[in-house]
Amino acid sequence: MENLSKIIIRQITVNEVDMLSHTATRAYLDHFKYLWPDEGAWYVDHSFSTDVLKTEMTDTNNLFFISFYGEEPVGFLKLKINLPTTHNINDGGMELERIYICKSATGKGIGKQFMQLAIDIARQNRKAVIYLKAMDSSLDSIAFYQKSGFEIYGNYILDYPLLKKEYCGMVLMKMNVADK
Numbered sequence: 538m539e540n541l542s543k544i545i546i547r548q549i550t551v552n553e554v555d556m557l558s559h560t561a562t563r564a565y566l567d568h569f570k571y572l573w574p575d576e577g578a579w580y581v582d583h584s585f586s587t588d589v590l591k592t593e594m595t596d597t598n599n600l601f602f603i604s605f606y607g608e609e610p611v612g613f614l615k616l617k618i619n620l621p622t623t624h625n626i627n628d629g630g631m632e633l634e635r636i637y638i639c640k641s642a643t644g645k646g647i648g649k650q651f652m653q654l655a656i657d658i659a660r661q662n663r664k665a666v667i668y669l670k671a672m673d674s675s676l677d678s679i680a681f682y683q684k685s686g687f688e689i690y691g692n693y694i695l696d697y698p699l700l701k702k703e704y705c706g707m708v709l710m711k712m713n714v715a716d717k
Contacts, residue, residue: 545605546614546650551594553603554587560603560610561585564637572672572704579699602654604638604647612638614651618662630666630711631659652685659714666711670695673706687712 549557562585570576583589593599598619604612617632633655638647659667670693671678679689691709 543607544645544647544650546602546647546654547605549594549601549603549613551591554590554594556610557590557594557601557603557613558585558587560639561590561613561635561637564612564639567640568637568675569672572674572700574701575699580697583697599634600658602651604642604651606642606645606647609642611642612636612647612651614654616655616658618658618664620668629664630668631655631662631664633667633669636669648681649685656712656714656717665714667714668709668711670707670709672704673708674704679708679710682710685712686717 562581565581565585566577569580573580593615594601598617600616600618602614602616603610604614613635614633615635617634620630620632636648636651638651655667667687669682669687671682672695673679673692683689687710689708689710693707693709695705695707697705
């Protein structure tokens with residue numbers, strides 16, 4: 538593992554939306570172009586355009602963090618403090634909605650620091666459980682989440698019109714915060 542003192546993680550605001558959009562796009566496309574016939578162009582526009590991110594960032598239920606390795610932004614974390622009602626879960630949980638790290642920064646401990654930050658925020662907000670969804674084709678991500686203390690509890694089908702059908706599957710995962 539590289540020098541952790543080179544890693545800085547901080548919460549960001551809507552004033553930094555351009556940096557978030559650029560970092561999110563880069564990190565996502567580093568890992569998930571294979572899911573899309575257009576190599577992710579539709580999804581990036583749908584999820585990481587500055588207009589979409591501005592809307593998400595002004596919602597007080599969402600928290601955004603960016604990681605830097607040295608001076609370079611290399612990843613981001615999005616947390617939903619209160620789960621939306623569409624999850625049909627009423628146990629005081631929080632959602633780790635997105636965690637993406639650029640390939641150039643993987644293996645440097647950023648994911649572990651993001652995970653600890655999510656646990657700390659869950660505790661601060663009295664959340665008993667952290668939930669997330671992961672592509673079932675993303676075996677490295679699933680292994681990382683399991684090593685971090687998440688367990689698979691179900692499956693989900695992602696219904697995006699341009700997503701390659703063979704990659705629509707997701708796993709639902711959860712972590713009991715009291716165990717961490």
